Amino acid sequence: MKKIILFSVIFTNFIFSQVYYVSNKGDDNNPGTIEKPFYSVEKARRAANEYKKLNGLKENITIFLREGKYDLNETFRLREEDSGDKNYRVEYKAYPGEKVIITGAKRLKADKFYKLTDKKLLASLPSESRNKILVYDLKKDGIFDYGIHKQIGHSQSVVPSPMELFIDSKMMKLAQYPNDGFILIGEVIDEGSKPRVGDYSERGGIFKYTDERHKRWINAKDLWFQGTFKYGYADDKIKVEYIDTIKKIVKLLQPHLYGIGYGENYNHYVALNLFEEIDSPGEYFIDRENGKLYLYPPYDIKNSDIAVSMLEYPIISFRDASFITLSGLIIEICRGIGVYIEGGEDIRIEGCTVRNIGTCGIFMGQGAKQTFPHITVDDYTGEPISEMIGNLQGHIYNFTTWDRKGGKNHKIISCDIFSTGSGGIYLSGGSKKDLINGNCLVENCKIHDYNNRNKFLWSAVNVDGCGNIVRHNEIYNSDYQGLYVHGNEHLFEYNYIHDVAKNSNDVSAWYIGRDPSDRGNIIRYNYFENIGRPDRKWTMGVYFDDAACDALVESNVFYKTASFGAVYSNAGQDLIVRNNIFVDIFGPALQMKSMWWDFSTEETWDYFFGENGVYRKRLTKLLDIKSEPYKLKYPNLVNWLDLLPDNKTFYGMYPQRNVFENNLMFNCEETTRLVGAYAQFDMRNNYVTHTNPGFIDYKNRNFKLKENSIVFEKIPGFKNIPFEKIGLYGDKYRKIEK
DSSP states (O other): OHHHHHHHHHHTTTTTOSEEEEOTTSOTTSOOOSSSOBSOHHHHHHHHHHHHHHHOOSSOEEEEEOSEEEEOSSOEEEOGGGOOOSSOOEEEEEOTTOOEEEESEEEEOGGGOEEOOOHHHHHTSOGGGTTTOEEEETGGGTOOOOOOOOOEETTSOBOOOOOOEEETTEEOEEOEESSSSOEEEEEEEEOOOOGGGTOOSOOOOEEEESOGGGGGGTTOSSOEEEEESSSTTOEEEEEEEEEETTTTEEEESSOOTTOOOOSSTTOEEEEESOGGGOOSTTEEEEETTTTEEEEOOSSOOTTOOEEEEOOOSOSEEEESOOSEEEESOEEEEESSOSEEEESOBOOEEESOEEEEESSOSEEESOEEEEOSSSSOSTTOOEEEESSOOBSHHHHHHHOTTOOOOOOBSOEEESOEEEEESSOSEEEOOEETTTTEEOOOEEESOEEEOOOSSOOTTOOSEEEOSBSOEEESOEEEOOSSOSEEEOSBSOEEESOEEEEESOSOSSEEEEEEESOTTOOOEEEESOEEEEESOTTSSOEEEEEEESSOOOEEEESOEEEEEOSSOSEEEESOSSEEEESOEEESOSSEEEEEEOGGGTTOOHHHHHHHHSTTOHHHIIIIISSOTTSTTHHHHOGGGTTTTOBOTTSSSBGGGSOOSOEEESOEEESOSEEEEEESTTOOOEEESOEEESSOOOEEETTTTEEEEOTTOTHHHHSTTOOOOOGGGSSOOOOSSOOOOO
């Protein structure tokens, strides 16, 4: 009886209020007013739900978080019962003008760092750093969970990061060699087993090292190499079994998906997790056996905010919740996902900063738990999971119509996402199988430095499902992908994508591939700048891989983009490339390879077109291109797997109905390249010039055309591209300097 009376007394203080306040100086026994705020956001969530039960939802419920850091020991979870409705929302907001940080971190005290004096340890360090290293005893501070390093890479599961260190909200660097650049792989003695072709003997590769620095690491207990060990897109992080300084070889403990290769300028790696290489400001190492953190401080840290990541699950999780807004929050420092969204409708993440995240910044839809015990592609087995990523890419490769429960009408607007381990945003929603639009949106976001751990398959924005939108974003600073796409009817417009695909191969700014039923995607009004490098063989701007079909590439600007095609296709159909501007391209503006007659083999044909082939599974078993809704929506797809009179080749093998028209090519090394017996693009009304055609300001990269540009004469009907509208725009969350 006492409990009932106490609750009633407390609750009557805020029963008629629709605004609650939370402060890390508050108390959960308070009424949640501005004068007497709650201590926890969890208490505010419960109070909002009690209010809804008693009063209904007659106006927005707003929960203001006051300035401060909120370090969570467990995920803040919002479920269906926490929802608003179509008329009134539930909002979690930073109080105006105040800095609110929600983390999955534990704070370290600067005054508990002490100088390293152990002579044996000092002797193993580079001479230049021996008198600069600080030590923190994590065990004495009650911290015992440091996470573990695991193999991560192409076609493997995304796992939570091990413990990472942050000073003043900046990620410190796990001690590595070299500090910048890479080590080239030397002569390969043994490629190791190749899981990609079904060799699951788990034999690690052996190769000669090319840098004498390896001699310093023979006693390292937990040494890892991360790089591209065979192909320029297939990243991996592999543990070292041993280093033999007599034979000058390295033996890896685990295999790489494709085996080890050498001789290309992208066959390289960095050495990670080395106490012996703490030699530059900001580097650190964690001795997991003894629970000690070693740091070369970036500066005097006595007044710094120092934290380590702890939480392996999302910091904030929405499952089947709807009509809820997060705005103005900083969400940072965890080992897993920053914000997770599954199911529901109209979740809005507005004006938030998501940074220093172990895996993906904002992740929409389920992940997948791999149950097959080896690195694999075609033999993959698994099951959907919530709040973890797992081997999502393996699952979607084998189940392309998988409904990941991304929900609908979710919006990520005016956010900054950076310093993440495994991609910036994973956008999902809608149904690929039934062609139902998700209408989920990423708009006006700045996304950069998003590959701290996983690389190629984890882009600034990954997209799947049907009918989702990516627009007005700025994406930059990655050695690998900018956008990676699955699904249908997505729209990509007004994005500024630059400085991606910079240190890899067979990589692009925008990618879709290997499923001819992924159709109806639109890429328009985007600006691609500094994509790839001239010394990488295969870098692309917009990449239609392995018979990707039916897309519109219209009114984009490509500048200093791509060695292998600013727009590139492997044997696609129904691709329209129209009204684009190509400037200073260091490869062809357009390239198509008719892959079935250029570089494929009989084995390749069987892999794609055989009875159990990839295309047959994706076009007849996971969905049926001869039935609704595909038959009605995409009539050009219906006969894609029909045999031609030769009883050998399929209709889908022949590129057709591709058009390259009304495009301007200025100062391009090469204009168009068609390779293979049946490569096809109808070239219409394009203009090639090495004289400035009338850009408003070529020197300062303003590629809008002047009204009197010769282009309008040379290409009748050419539509001026609204260059000034591309990229980020100013709003209540973002100021844009003119």
